[in-house]
Amino acid sequence: MILGDLLGTPVFDADGGRLGRVADARFVLDGTPHQLMAEPRLLGLVVGPHSASSFMGYERNGLTRPRTIARILRWRHRGSFLVLWEDIALIGERSVRLRPGFTRYSTALDDRAQTRSAPEQGSD
Amino acid sequence: MRNTPVSAPAAKSRPRLAARLWMLAVTALAVLTACGGGTAESVSTAVKDSSSAVATARIALRQDMDGKLTRAATSTTLDDELKEVQTSRSSVLKLSPATPEDRDTQKQALDVLDQCAAGFATARAALSAGDGGTPSLADGDKALAGAQDALKQLGDKVGSK
Amino acid sequence: MKRILGVALGILTAIGGFVDIGDLVTNAVVGSRFGLSLVWVVAVGVLGICLFANMSGRVAAASGRATFEVIRERLGPRAGLANLSASFLINLMTVTAEIGGIALALQLASSVYYLLWIPVAALAVWFVIWRVRFSIMENVTGLVGLTLIVFAVALFLLKPDWGALAGQLVPTVPGQETIWTYSYYAIALFGAAMTPYEVFFFSSGAVEEGWTVKDLLQERTNVLVGFPLGGLLSVAIAACATVVLLPAGISVTSLSQVVLPVAEGAGKLGLAVVLVGIVAATFGAALETTLSSGYTLAQFFGWSWGKFRRPAEAARFHLAMIICLLVGIAVLATGVDPVLVTEYSVVFSAIALPLTYLPILIVANDPEYMREHVNGRAVNALGMVYLVIILVASIAAIPLMIVTGAGS
Amino acid sequence: MTSANQQLPIAPPVAGRILDAQVHLMDRQVLDHDGVPVTTVDDLEVSGPDLDAEIPPGTTAPVITALLTGAVLGTRIFGGRPPSSRLIRLPWKDVAEVGVVLRLGIKGEPLDASWVERWVRDKIIARIPGGRHDPR
Numbered sequence: 001m002i003l004g005d006l007l008g009t010p011v012f013d014a015d016g017g018r019l020g021r022v023a024d025a026r027f028v029l030d031g032t033p034h035q036l037m038a039e040p041r042l043l044g045l046v047v048g049p050h051s052a053s054s055f056m057g058y059e060r061n062g063l064t065r066p067r068t069i070a071r072i073l074r075w076r077h078r079g080s081f082l083v084l085w086e087d088i089a090l091i092g093e094r095s096v097r098l099r100p101g102f103t104r105y106s107t108a109l110d111d112r113a114q115t116r117s118a119p120e121q122g123s124d
Numbered sequence: 125m126r127n128t129p130v131s132a133p134a135a136k137s138r139p140r141l142a143a144r145l146w147m148l149a150v151t152a153l154a155v156l157t158a159c160g161g162g163t164a165e166s167v168s169t170a171v172k173d174s175s176s177a178v179a180t181a182r183i184a185l186r187q188d189m190d191g192k193l194t195r196a197a198t199s200t201t202l203d204d205e206l207k208e209v210q211t212s213r214s215s216v217l218k219l220s221p222a223t224p225e226d227r228d229t230q231k232q233a234l235d236v237l238d239q240c241a242a243g244f245a246t247a248r249a250a251l252s253a254g255d256g257g258t259p260s261l262a263d264g265d266k267a268l269a270g271a272q273d274a275l276k277q278l279g280d281k282v283g284s285k
Numbered sequence: 286m287k288r289i290l291g292v293a294l295g296i297l298t299a300i301g302g303f304v305d306i307g308d309l310v311t312n313a314v315v316g317s318r319f320g321l322s323l324v325w326v327v328a329v330g331v332l333g334i335c336l337f338a339n340m341s342g343r344v345a346a347a348s349g350r351a352t353f354e355v356i357r358e359r360l361g362p363r364a365g366l367a368n369l370s371a372s373f374l375i376n377l378m379t380v381t382a383e384i385g386g387i388a389l390a391l392q393l394a395s396s397v398y399y400l401l402w403i404p405v406a407a408l409a410v411w412f413v414i415w416r417v418r419f420s421i422m423e424n425v426t427g428l429v430g431l432t433l434i435v436f437a438v439a440l441f442l443l444k445p446d447w448g449a450l451a452g453q454l455v456p457t458v459p460g461q462e463t464i465w466t467y468s469y470y471a472i473a474l475f476g477a478a479m480t481p482y483e484v485f486f487f488s489s490g491a492v493e494e495g496w497t498v499k500d501l502l503q504e505r506t507n508v509l510v511g512f513p514l515g516g517l518l519s520v521a522i523a524a525c526a527t528v529v530l531l532p533a534g535i536s537v538t539s540l541s542q543v544v545l546p547v548a549e550g551a552g553k554l555g556l557a558v559v560l561v562g563i564v565a566a567t568f569g570a571a572l573e574t575t576l577s578s579g580y581t582l583a584q585f586f587g588w589s590w591g592k593f594r595r596p597a598e599a600a601r602f603h604l605a606m607i608i609c610l611l612v613g614i615a616v617l618a619t620g621v622d623p624v625l626v627t628e629y630s631v632v633f634s635a636i637a638l639p640l641t642y643l644p645i646l647i648v649a650n651d652p653e654y655m656r657e658h659v660n661g662r663a664v665n666a667l668g669m670v671y672l673v674i675i676l677v678a679s680i681a682a683i684p685l686m687i688v689t690g691a692g693s
Numbered sequence: 694m695t696s697a698n699q700q701l702p703i704a705p706p707v708a709g710r711i712l713d714a715q716v717h718l719m720d721r722q723v724l725d726h727d728g729v730p731v732t733t734v735d736d737l738e739v740s741g742p743d744l745d746a747e748i749p750p751g752t753t754a755p756v757i758t759a760l761l762t763g764a765v766l767g768t769r770i771f772g773g774r775p776p777s778s779r780l781i782r783l784p785w786k787d788v789a790e791v792g793v794v795l796r797l798g799i800k801g802e803p804l805d806a807s808w809v810e811r812w813v814r815d816k817i818i819a820r821i822p823g824g825r826h827d828p829r
């Protein structure tokens with residue numbers, strides 16, 4: 001699979017309710033070790049209201065400055081969440097479906113971002 | 125996922141919208157520049173541009189006579205400004221006046237602009253004739269001064285309408 | 286001692302490198318039509334370019350990443366490509382204008398028609414890019430470009446009424462102009478001072494010369510001292526036009542008119558010096574813009590680039606620049622007026638400015654790139670003020686261009 | 694959307710370093726072993742899963758197998774998709790370091806990703822006199 005194809009795909013819950021779009025894919029470097037680096041394993045998908053402009057990474061890396069820009073971009077991405085690989089039921093050409101009872105996790109990349117960004121949650 | 129046409133439809137609408145806005149702006153620009161003002165306005169622009177050109181040429185000639193400007197710079201300046209007058213003249217020539225008054229204005233403008241061009245011809249001839257030749261730079265300046273007066277009169281007349 | 290010399294050299298280069306054909310033409314046009322009533326825009330523009338160059342230079346020194354790598358990374362391929370297309374086209378327009386500027390100045394010096402000088406100028410630009418070391422190229426054109434100080438000298442020799450001249454500094458719309466043309470030229474002047482290519486060049490140059498965080502202080506001095514002095518040079522150009530051309534009812538449309546006030550004040554010697562200065566300044570800017578077109582393309586696509594490499598080790602980069610120069614020659618060969626190209630290029634520069642400014646502002650705040658060298662609070666406050674100014678100028682430019690018929 | 698300022702739970706901790714594809718990998722510059730630019734990460738190839746097929750619980754997660762470059766950039770921008778054979782791959786096993794740039798542990802010169810550069814060099818630039826002249 002090519003990752004670019006997955007980005008921007010709409011995400012639905014088990015009942016067909018729309019949750020947003022795939023804004024990013026999170027990997028963790030703990031796969032099979034090669035001589036140089038371990039293989040990045042898919043940890044989960046970041047689902048957000050917009051796929052565009054999430055590249056700025058503001059909602060995840062805890063950047064707070066310049067304040068106005070940070071605020072605007074955070075606001076655009078309010079309700080972003082991370083869903084783990086284990087909670088993904090199906091990845092298709094035009095949609096991604098999650099398993100019933102999936103968990104929304106914070107998209108923050110580290111503790112610092114976590115405390116600073118105070119992400120908001122959409123209604124379940 | 126092979127052979128699927130669209131990968132990320134999400135952000136697609138935005139560039140298209142931007143492109144459309146851009147097209148609109150370009151079209152508007154084209155339309156606005158295509159239908160400029162009437163004869164009087166065009167003539168007045170032409171007069172303004174030509175006056176600027178003639179004034180520049182006179183400064184250059186005077187500086188040349190005072191030994192402040194090199195021959196190369198003087199002749200380049202004259203060439204540049206003559207081109208400016210020619211541009212004005214062809215824009216007046218392209219007008220299609222509707223009323224007899226406008227036709228009259230166009231005719232007068234062409235006469236005056238021809239006088240400017242003739243002034244430039246004298247000035248350039250003086251420059252290539254060199255020091256002490258005929259016509260002299262002073263002759264050229266005189267011819268351009270005459271053209272400048274005519275431009276001013278025409279400008280006042282068109283401007284007062 | 287050597288250190289002081291280095292600083293002095295950097296400052297002098299920044300002054301000489303500040304003025305290009307866009308500044309020459311726009312300032313003379315504005316001076317001849319609006320007097321000194323738009324000088325405040327030069328001040329705004331100079332402060333802006335100081336801020337912008339300082340940020341992009343710091344990003345380059347701290348992370349080793351040049352501007353367009355950052356733009357691609359932050360905006361992604363689609364918005365990045367739109368940005369690349371706009372920036373590249375405007376840059377190409379500026380290359381064309383600068384080469385035309387060299388040719389026009391050479392015509393003034395020799396009376397040989399400028400179209401004949403164009404291939405010569407373009408070939409010389411290419412040769413310098415192909416062969417000459419980056420630092421030599423920078424310093425020589427910058428230092429020779431310093432001779433443009435003759436504009437300031439000429440202004441003194443013209444013995445103007447200083448009080449009346451200073452009285453014009455108040456922002457007012459002169460009687461024969463409208464608020465629309467005034468605003469249009471305000472944007473043009475802003476665009477001339479804050480051309481995006483200066484930033485591409487500045488940040489890529491920092492990588493070319495292998496700047497590290499240690500060089501930041503010197504970089505800041507060069508920018509903060511050099512650019513404002515370059516701005517004063519711009520004001521001198523406008524003031525010369527104000528003193529000599531405005532009273533005669535001349536509005537500048539050609540390079541020959543730009544140099545007349547210098548001849549008036551400083552005679553043939555002044556003329557000779559100013560022509561050397563214009564050739565050096567436009568030649569330097571032609572080098573910078575040509576390199577910038579190579580930099581933007583190579584950085585977007587991840588090609589190997591840089592003058593510090595052998596041409597064969599940055600093949601696509603060099604090929605791209607050769608093609609740009611050929612395109613520039615082709616455009617000029619149609620007989621299009623280089624001064625007109627210049628006037629449009631500065632306005633389009635203002636239009637495209639937010640595209641490069643915003644990503645740099647964001648990355649300059651990102652510790653992943655900058656470590657402890659992120660923007661301070663004051664810089665960010667100023668950065669946001671400028672973001673607004675730049676956005677307003679960019680959005681207003683096209684409507685104003687339509688309303689005023691491109692300032693006529 | 695109600696936007697109560699509720700904290701989402703933090704994802705269960707993992708042992709390795711976390712990389713977000715868009716934020717850390719995509720569109721970053723790739724340098725070779727000697728610091729020479731090779732390309733930009735135009736896209737990433739992932740080992741699975743099968744498309745439009747239910748993923749049975751407990752399936753091992755897909756991994757990044759290669760960085761992609763070349764025609765894939767065009768299709769990522771304009772849509773569509775080049776045939777798999779036209780993709781230019783830089784296998785993940787050759788990646789040595791991920792930072793502000795990605796560094797490869799090998800030389801970039803012989804890679805498929807460098808063929809255009811090689812072609813332009815050999816056919817054009819190196820044939821112009823001084824093309825191999827060291828500017829320093």
